[in-house]
Amino acid sequence: MIYHPGSFNEDMHFFVHSGSELGARHLQCVLIFLGLTTAMMQRVNLSVAIVAMMDKNSANPDFEEYQWSEKTKSYVLSSFFWGYFITQIPGSQLAQRFGGKVMMLGCVSLSGFLALLTPLSVRIGDWKLFCALRITQGLMQGSIFSAIHTLLSKWIPLEERGSLGTFCYAGLNFGSVVVLMVSGWIASSSFGWPGIFYFCGLASIIWSVVWLFLGASTPSDYNWISDEEKSYIEIALSSAVNFKHDQESMKTPWLKILTSAPFWVLLFAQSTSAWAYWLLVTQTPSYMKYVLGQDIKSNALMSATPYLVSLVLTFLFCVLADFLIRRGYTSIDTSRKLFNTIGFWVPVVPLILLGYMSPDQSLLAVILLVIAVSSNTAGSLGFLTNHIDLAPNFAGILMGLCNCSANIMGFLAPLTVGFIVTEATNVQQWRIVFFIAxxxxxxxxxxxxxxxxxxxxxxxxxxSQKDQRDHISFKAIINE
Structure with missing residues (x-):
C-alpha cells in the first residue's frame, strides 16, 4: 500500500481500524515476552539455587553442598555479568545486520543448552568451572536486549511503543516470578538443586523451537501477517521516521552518539536502575535467609511475591500510559518522565527502610519489597523505551551501549555487596547496601x-536523508 496525502480520511479510518485489532505484531510481542522470560529464568535461578547449594541443613541430603566463602559466593553470583557486558556492543551491531530474530534465537537457545550442563560443571570443576560456564552464558545473552529493541523498532508503531514494549519487557518480572516460585519446591524435591537448572534450560529450548517457526525480524519477513496490518505498521513507522531507509547500509554515527547529551542521560538512568535492580534480584534471597531467617522453601515464595505484584502492575501501567497518551492528557515526553519518576523515586524509601528490618518483621519486609520492586516496573515505560524515541534507526545500538554500562553495574553490585557484607547476618552492613541502592x-x-x-x-x-528532509521542509514553508 502506498500512502497518498489526498486520501487522508480514508487512511485515518484504516489506521484506527488496523491499530485496534490483535494481529501478528501482538503475537511477536507475546513470543518476545516468553523469550525474555526464559532468558531471565537462567539469570535469576542461581540466586535461589546457591542458597540450597550452600545449605548444610538442606532438606535434600542426596545432593552435594558446597562450603564457599561469601567472597567466592559473590564471584559466582556476579560471573554471568562478566560475560554479559562484553557482547553488548558487538551484539547490537550483529542484531542490526542480521535481524532481531536470529540474534534472539541464538541468545536463548545457546544459553539454555549451557543451563542444562550447569550441574555437571559444578560437579567436575567446583566454583571455578561453574563461573566459567556462567560467564559463557552471559556472553550468549549479551545481545538479547539489542535484539528486542531492533525487533520493536521494526514491528511497533510509535503510539503503541510504550505499552507493547513494556509488555515485552514484563518478561523480566515474569521470569523472576516463575523461577523464584518453583525453585524452592524443586530444590526440596527429588530433583534437588540441579533440577532448577534443568527446568530453566528445558524451557529455553522449547521456546527456541517455537520462535524458530513463528518469529520474524520484520513484518515483511512474516508469512502470516495480513496485508492490512503490514500496511498499517509500515505507514505508522514511515510517518514517525519520515523516510524509509536501508538500515544495513547505514553507518553508525558513533561520534555523534557519544557526544549526545540525551544519550548520556539515558545511559546514566539505565545504569543506576540496573545497579539497584540486580542488587535486589541477586541478594534478596540471601538477605531473607540470613537476616530474616526464612527457610529455602518460604524464601523462594516470599522472594517471588514482589515480582508477581510487579507483573500485575506492569499491565496496569501499560493501560494507563496508553490511555493518557491516546486521550491527549500527556505527551510522549511527559509520559516517559512521569512513569520513570514512579519507577525510580517511589522505591527509595522502602529500600532504605528494608535495612532496618528484624527477624520478627519478615512480613513487613515483604511489603516493603513489594512496594520497591513493583513500583520500579513503571520505569519500563520511561527510560527503557527511550532508545527508540531518540533514534529508531539505531535503537539496538543505543541499547547495546547503555546495557553494556548497565550490566557492568550488574556484576559490580554483587561484588560490592560481597565487599560490604562480610557477615551475612549483620544488618548494619546490609543497611549500607540499601542506602546505596x-x-x-x-x-x-x-x-x-x-x-x-x-x-x-x-x-x-x-x-543525505537529513538533507532531503530539510529540503522538503523548506519547500513546504515556501508553498505556505
Whole structure:
C-alpha cells in the first residue's frame, strides 16, 4: 500500500481500524515476552539455587553442598555479568545486520543448552568451572536486549511503543516470578538443586523451537501477517521516521552518539536502575535467609511475591500510559518522565527502610519489597523505551551501549555487596547496601527529568536523508 496525502480520511479510518485489532505484531510481542522470560529464568535461578547449594541443613541430603566463602559466593553470583557486558556492543551491531530474530534465537537457545550442563560443571570443576560456564552464558545473552529493541523498532508503531514494549519487557518480572516460585519446591524435591537448572534450560529450548517457526525480524519477513496490518505498521513507522531507509547500509554515527547529551542521560538512568535492580534480584534471597531467617522453601515464595505484584502492575501501567497518551492528557515526553519518576523515586524509601528490618518483621519486609520492586516496573515505560524515541534507526545500538554500562553495574553490585557484607547476618552492613541502592534510584531519575529527551535526534538520519528532509521542509514553508 502506498500512502497518498489526498486520501487522508480514508487512511485515518484504516489506521484506527488496523491499530485496534490483535494481529501478528501482538503475537511477536507475546513470543518476545516468553523469550525474555526464559532468558531471565537462567539469570535469576542461581540466586535461589546457591542458597540450597550452600545449605548444610538442606532438606535434600542426596545432593552435594558446597562450603564457599561469601567472597567466592559473590564471584559466582556476579560471573554471568562478566560475560554479559562484553557482547553488548558487538551484539547490537550483529542484531542490526542480521535481524532481531536470529540474534534472539541464538541468545536463548545457546544459553539454555549451557543451563542444562550447569550441574555437571559444578560437579567436575567446583566454583571455578561453574563461573566459567556462567560467564559463557552471559556472553550468549549479551545481545538479547539489542535484539528486542531492533525487533520493536521494526514491528511497533510509535503510539503503541510504550505499552507493547513494556509488555515485552514484563518478561523480566515474569521470569523472576516463575523461577523464584518453583525453585524452592524443586530444590526440596527429588530433583534437588540441579533440577532448577534443568527446568530453566528445558524451557529455553522449547521456546527456541517455537520462535524458530513463528518469529520474524520484520513484518515483511512474516508469512502470516495480513496485508492490512503490514500496511498499517509500515505507514505508522514511515510517518514517525519520515523516510524509509536501508538500515544495513547505514553507518553508525558513533561520534555523534557519544557526544549526545540525551544519550548520556539515558545511559546514566539505565545504569543506576540496573545497579539497584540486580542488587535486589541477586541478594534478596540471601538477605531473607540470613537476616530474616526464612527457610529455602518460604524464601523462594516470599522472594517471588514482589515480582508477581510487579507483573500485575506492569499491565496496569501499560493501560494507563496508553490511555493518557491516546486521550491527549500527556505527551510522549511527559509520559516517559512521569512513569520513570514512579519507577525510580517511589522505591527509595522502602529500600532504605528494608535495612532496618528484624527477624520478627519478615512480613513487613515483604511489603516493603513489594512496594520497591513493583513500583520500579513503571520505569519500563520511561527510560527503557527511550532508545527508540531518540533514534529508531539505531535503537539496538543505543541499547547495546547503555546495557553494556548497565550490566557492568550488574556484576559490580554483587561484588560490592560481597565487599560490604562480610557477615551475612549483620544488618548494619546490609543497611549500607540499601542506602546505596536508594541513592542510585534518586539521582538516576533526577537527571532523566532535567535533561532527558524523547524527540528523534538529528544523527538518527544519514546525511543525505537529513538533507532531503530539510529540503522538503523548506519547500513546504515556501508553498505556505
Amino acid at each position: 536508594g541513592g542510585c534510584f534518586f539521582f538516576g531519575n533526577l537527571l532523566f527529568i532535567l535533561f532527558g529527551k524523547t524527540n528523534i535526534q538529528p544523527w538518527n538520519y544519514p546525511k
